Amino acid sequence: MATVTIKNVSKAFGDNVVLKEFNETFQEGEFVTLLGPSGCGKTTMLRMIAGFEKPTSGEVYIDDQLVSGGKTFVPPEKRSIGMVFQSYAVWPHMNVFDNVAYPLTIQRVPKAEIREQVEKVLEIVHLSQYAKRLPNQLSGGQQQRVALARALVAAPKLLLLDEPLSNLDAKLRESMRFEIKEIQKKLGITVVYVTHDQTEAMAMSDRIFLINRGVVQQSGTPEQIYNEPINQFVADFLGKVDFFKGEAANGRIAFPAMGGQSIAYDGPRTGKVEVAIRPESIYFAPDGVLEGTLEAQYYLGDVDDCRVRVGDTLMRVIANGYEYKALREGQKVRMNVRSFMVFEDNGLLEQMLKIQT
Amino acid sequence: MKNAKAAQKELPRQTRAPLITKLALALVFALGAVIIALGVSGQRAYDTSGFSAESAYGAIYALSKDVNAAWEKQLQPQLAALPAEQRAQVDEAVRALLDAAWEGANPGSAAEVESILSPVPEGERTALSYKLLYSAYLVNGPKVSTAQKKEIAALSAADLAAFRTAMLNGVTDESAALPAAAEKAADLKGQERQAALMQLLFTSDGAAASTESVNTLKKGVRDKVKQLDAFRMIARGEVGWLWQLIVSNSRTAVLVGIIIALDALLLTLLMMWDKSWIIDVKWIIILLIVDFLLLFQLMPLVYMVIKAFFPEGSFSLETFERLYTYSLNLDALTNTLIAAFATMILGTLLAFPLAWLVGRTNLYGKKFFRALFVLTYMVPPYVGAMAWLRLLNPNVGTINQWLRVLFRLSDAPGPLNVYTLPGMIWVLTSFYYPYAFITISRAMEKMDPSLEEASRISGGSPLKTLFTITLPMMMPSLIAGALLVFVSAASCYGIPSIIGSPGRVHTVTTRIVEYVSLGQQALNDATGMAVFLMVMALIILFISDVVLAKKQYITVSGKSVRPAIVDLRKWRVPLTVIVSVFAVIMIFIPFATIFTTSFKIDVGKSMFQAENFTWTNWQTVFGRTETMNCLKNSLIFASVTATVGIAIACTMSYLLQRTRVKGRKIPDFLITLGSGTPSVVIALGLIMTMKGNFGINIYNTAYIMIIAYLIKYLMMGMRTVVSAMSQIHVSLEECSQIAGASWLRTMFRITGPLIFPSIAAGWFLIFIPSFYELSMTTLLYSSTTKTIGFQLYEYWTFTSQPMSCAMAFGILLFVVALNFLLNRLTKGEFSI
Numbered sequence A: 001m002a003t004v005t006i007k008n009v010s011k012a013f014g015d016n017v018v019l020k021e022f023n024e025t026f027q028e029g030e031f032v033t034l035l036g037p038s039g040c041g042k043t044t045m046l047r048m049i050a051g052f053e054k055p056t057s058g059e060v061y062i063d064d065q066l067v068s069g070g071k072t073f074v075p076p077e078k079r080s081i082g083m084v085f086q087s088y089a090v091w092p093h094m095n096v097f098d099n100v101a102y103p104l105t106i107q108r109v110p111k112a113e114i115r116e117q118v119e120k121v122l123e124i125v126h127l128s129q130y131a132k133r134l135p136n137q138l139s140g141g142q143q144q145r146v147a148l149a150r151a152l153v154a155a156p157k158l159l160l161l162d163e164p165l166s167n168l169d170a171k172l173r174e175s176m177r178f179e180i181k182e183i184q185k186k187l188g189i190t191v192v193y194v195t196h197d198q199t200e201a202m203a204m205s206d207r208i209f210l211i212n213r214g215v216v217q218q219s220g221t222p223e224q225i226y227n228e229p230i231n232q233f234v235a236d237f238l239g240k241v242d243f244f245k246g247e248a249a250n251g252r253i254a255f256p257a258m259g260g261q262s263i264a265y266d267g268p269r270t271g272k273v274e275v276a277i278r279p280e281s282i283y284f285a286p287d288g289v290l291e292g293t294l295e296a297q298y299y300l301g302d303v304d305d306c307r308v309r310v311g312d313t314l315m316r317v318i319a320n321g322y323e324y325k326a327l328r329e330g331q332k333v334r335m336n337v338r339s340f341m342v343f344e345d346n347g348l349l350e351q352m353l354k355i356q357t
Numbered sequence B: 001m002k003n004a005k006a007a008q009k010e011l012p013r014q015t016r017a018p019l020i021t022k023l024a025l026a027l028v029f030a031l032g033a034v035i036i037a038l039g040v041s042g043q044r045a046y047d048t049s050g051f052s053a054e055s056a057y058g059a060i061y062a063l064s065k066d067v068n069a070a071w072e073k074q075l076q077p078q079l080a081a082l083p084a085e086q087r088a089q090v091d092e093a094v095r096a097l098l099d100a101a102w103e104g105a106n107p108g109s110a111a112e113v114e115s116i117l118s119p120v121p122e123g124e125r126t127a128l129s130y131k132l133l134y135s136a137y138l139v140n141g142p143k144v145s146t147a148q149k150k151e152i153a154a155l156s157a158a159d160l161a162a163f164r165t166a167m168l169n170g171v172t173d174e175s176a177a178l179p180a181a182a183e184k185a186a187d188l189k190g191q192e193r194q195a196a197l198m199q200l201l202f203t204s205d206g207a208a209a210s211t212e213s214v215n216t217l218k219k220g221v222r223d224k225v226k227q228l229d230a231f232r233m234i235a236r237g238e239v240g241w242l243w244q245l246i247v248s249n250s251r252t253a254v255l256v257g258i259i260i261a262l263d264a265l266l267l268t269l270l271m272m273w274d275k276s277w278i279i280d281v282k283w284i285i286i287l288l289i290v291d292f293l294l295l296f297q298l299m300p301l302v303y304m305v306i307k308a309f310f311p312e313g314s315f316s317l318e319t320f321e322r323l324y325t326y327s328l329n330l331d332a333l334t335n336t337l338i339a340a341f342a343t344m345i346l347g348t349l350l351a352f353p354l355a356w357l358v359g360r361t362n363l364y365g366k367k368f369f370r371a372l373f374v375l376t377y378m379v380p381p382y383v384g385a386m387a388w389l390r391l392l393n394p395n396v397g398t399i400n401q402w403l404r405v406l407f408r409l410s411d412a413p414g415p416l417n418v419y420t421l422p423g424m425i426w427v428l429t430s431f432y433y434p435y436a437f438i439t440i441s442r443a444m445e446k447m448d449p450s451l452e453e454a455s456r457i458s459g460g461s462p463l464k465t466l467f468t469i470t471l472p473m474m475m476p477s478l479i480a481g482a483l484l485v486f487v488s489a490a491s492c493y494g495i496p497s498i499i500g501s502p503g504r505v506h507t508v509t510t511r512i513v514e515y516v517s518l519g520q521q522a523l524n525d526a527t528g529m530a531v532f533l534m535v536m537a538l539i540i541l542f543i544s545d546v547v548l549a550k551k552q553y554i555t556v557s558g559k560s561v562r563p564a565i566v567d568l569r570k571w572r573v574p575l576t577v578i579v580s581v582f583a584v585i586m587i588f589i590p591f592a593t594i595f596t597t598s599f600k601i602d603v604g605k606s607m608f609q610a611e612n613f614t615w616t617n618w619q620t621v622f623g624r625t626e627t628m629n630c631l632k633n634s635l636i637f638a639s640v641t642a643t644v645g646i647a648i649a650c651t652m653s654y655l656l657q658r659t660r661v662k663g664r665k666i667p668d669f670l671i672t673l674g675s676g677t678p679s680v681v682i683a684l685g686l687i688m689t690m691k692g693n694f695g696i697n698i699y700n701t702a703y704i705m706i707i708a709y710l711i712k713y714l715m716m717g718m719r720t721v722v723s724a725m726s727q728i729h730v731s732l733e734e735c736s737q738i739a740g741a742s743w744l745r746t747m748f749r750i751t752g753p754l755i756f757p758s759i760a761a762g763w764f765l766i767f768i769p770s771f772y773e774l775s776m777t778t779l780l781y782s783s784t785t786k787t788i789g790f791q792l793y794e795y796w797t798f799t800s801q802p803m804s805c806a807m808a809f810g811i812l813l814f815v816v817a818l819n820f821l822l823n824r825l826t827k828g829e830f831s832i
């Protein structure tokens, strides 16, 4: 139940500018995800909201109250925030119960109530039976859940989560995702979530901020970001995508590398373009517009991952799993493209993609 | 495929191996037992012989060969050539001489001679009597002057034969003329004359027995009565080569036997534990290291403990009673405890805030301060003591002079006096707080800052966070640091010896050294003190290595940790000033004092005062050959220690980090134990056991010093290499091996270069303290093995303070230069 407003925030460590001119408001009860390659400044952003770093310039408001900026600085303990650290930061000299109870102890909550609340939150993170254990007797994933429980226990109005699920197995991760989402909805907390995992971001977020080199590349709902990426980097970062250079003219885009084969296009661009096609939006059809030879196929159960040679290029096609039996390597196939994205060919593609790591 | 084949080939060998191995082990064990048995029987024989040194047996063996050769080659042919009548006369004379030989010392000797000769068959009796006489005359026959010997030696072969004949003639005929070389005997009469002539006859023997053996025999058989036994053994050739070897080395034999048997036993246990009966070369290496440590570390300590409880061979607590009934000892005990405790408290109180300021705040010049505080760590303690003495001497101490001027005090001594217990505590603190500083700041910098941040975000104020998170997590390191200071202060000798002794503030270590210098009888008292000190140190070692180590939370996350820096804000400047003042008082002023004093003529005056500046101190000190000899000794001992030490350290690191071989922890344990034992105790143990009483005699040699240094400082090197090796992931090595490189190649090409910096660091970490060592050296040195540290101490106590300051500053410069070199060599990764 808090808004976070970030005004013109920049952050530099020495000469190294980590965040540039960040401007955004996170709404009450919103689940916001910061997504981006490693080292792009996600943690730094969170730490500025929490009050562990001061912005080099700009201001941070929580609930319209200035917390960092100018001469004002509210220390972290006065900000009523819950946070899960990337390194868990579970205190090794306290057992699980004491770790989780700590925020309540500081608030001088009566003992009985502490017990009750801690037990409740431990239940949520599936750690009830570990209450008396010391952290060094826990696995990485369990420690991560202790950290989550500690962040949740005081029912903060703002929750900052720095890759809180990175160490869990797939199943537990899914269930925890659900739990976090539930708690957030129930309590109406504002959550700022940091992750590498795009599926996680897509599944949970109301809004995703995709950051690269300290600059927000695009923000929007998961659907917007996935389907309407504003540049090649965004398209590439979310989901699988292949780029093909083409020429747009007369309502079609022709691909020189595919022996001049072309697809229909009714968009505004003309001239040299870069077409981004997701492999799952290509499908085999007898009357397809593109023709090629099936070079290889990998049966993955639910899908059939194919490589088709079209002219000089290799296209990746993720076909329906049932198609596997019908296809033979070396046979001629025809394909249609359900949807694709067209960008101006500014020659920066390679450079943009390189930055990812 | 390849593996399967290899396994098949291995199979038959494996099934056969246990039996062969067990047999071999049993054989080795038996060999050990046999050697022990031989040693014991040798020792028995020696005990019953009543001789005063085992080496007598060696001499007896050597002499009996000489005597026999002389009889067969010279005497016998000579006698055979005599007419039968004269021959009988000579025989008779010899017999009479024999009877008379011991009359003075042992009235019943004639009967004994008879009892030696009578059981021998008639034919050999004469031969035996000649040999016996020859042996006796070797040791205490009539004197033959050197001039005479030369004369005889100068005779030609023909003259020699004539000379001998003349001697024999002289024995039988008192009126016979004597050659020039035997002139002196001419004045003698009767038996005396005969004895002198016989002696000359023996002396003329070309294959004269070696004087060395004779001397050994004289020393080995002091008792005149027992000499007869020795001569009998010589004459009859009773002592064979093997037997003399066994008896004269019987103690060593027992020791070697025990070691061999113990090794076999240990190896058997290891193999049983490992359930494998294939001998691993690594075990042999482990055993060699263990043997070394058992002999030179454990045995002395154990012997010392036994000696303390069984001072005169039977159980008694008298030694310990004397610890507190004798007031000087009780004083030493309480002084030590008080000083160590106070130093611990003071040192930790200084170290903790300093570590925090330097490690976790934005103090100005943190790096510089850090380097500065750590620098003290490698300064010899006695140098610090000398500096503080110069500053706080009640009469001429510089600080006292300033204070008197500042507060307009009278010229009476004071106000501060370093020659007191508080004075000593102050100096101990100034030297040992870096120990706590290093331990604490290491832990502080390793701590993951998000642990504190998590507390802040949970609502904890910085102060609350300090007390509920930071301090509790630091506690094990804090205690470990404090205990380290305690034990170092309690076992320190350099500072109390320089400050305490003049002020009659005794400590356990100074008392031990005093007792040792008092000689054998006082050793008992020394052992009591040493056992007290050792037990205290070992308890503390146990607490910090076992109890606390378990609690040392693993706060190092895989991700590199960037400590959260606390902004001191308005306190930044004042705190920087305070730390600077502290550094000036603790480090700059003492070193500057040493430096300036080294140029003074009158230490009471300023260096800049007229006619008080001189270079001669430096010239004198470094111009003396004695100093250079000591310096050479120190360099050699320290280099040897460091080289041997680092070789063991590398081996141990490999065993500990790269193998799972059973028993690798045994030497590790012993090495840790050694480094935790106070220096004075190590040295005392070595003195008491390495004088030959256990078959090893390295007393007064360089070996005993090198061994002592090794025991004390080996761990410094080992820890460094071990930690470096633990940081190189095995996969790097495996990667190279997969690439087809042999193990040796991998070690040299991959592991070696990667850990070279730490090997170099380890070498210096052993070298530097060995170079300036004082406590152990004081107990172990001999006139030829004095070291620079001891020389400095002697200069300070007996010669001149300015000169010793020159030497101290020289040492300091050298050590700092070494540190700089080390830093360069390891690309800044290591310095002390």
Ligand SMILES: Nc1ncnc2c1ncn2[C@@H]1O[C@H](COP(=O)(O)OP(=O)(O)OP(=O)(O)O)[C@@H](O)[C@H]1O
Binding pocket: A013, A016, A018, A037, A038, A039, A040, A041, A042, A043, A044, A045, A086, A196, B562
């Ligand atoms: N205290 C600091 N001093 C100097 N540089 C820093 C500091 N903290 C972060 N950086 C730099 O800022 C950049 C962004 O770091 P940040 O931790 O925000 O990345 P991130 O997006 O969280 O990455 P990851 O996904 O790997 O956690 C990195 O290049 C990092 O090296």
Ligand SMILES: [Mg+2]
Binding pocket: A042, A043, A044, A086, A162
């Ligand atoms: Mg991060």
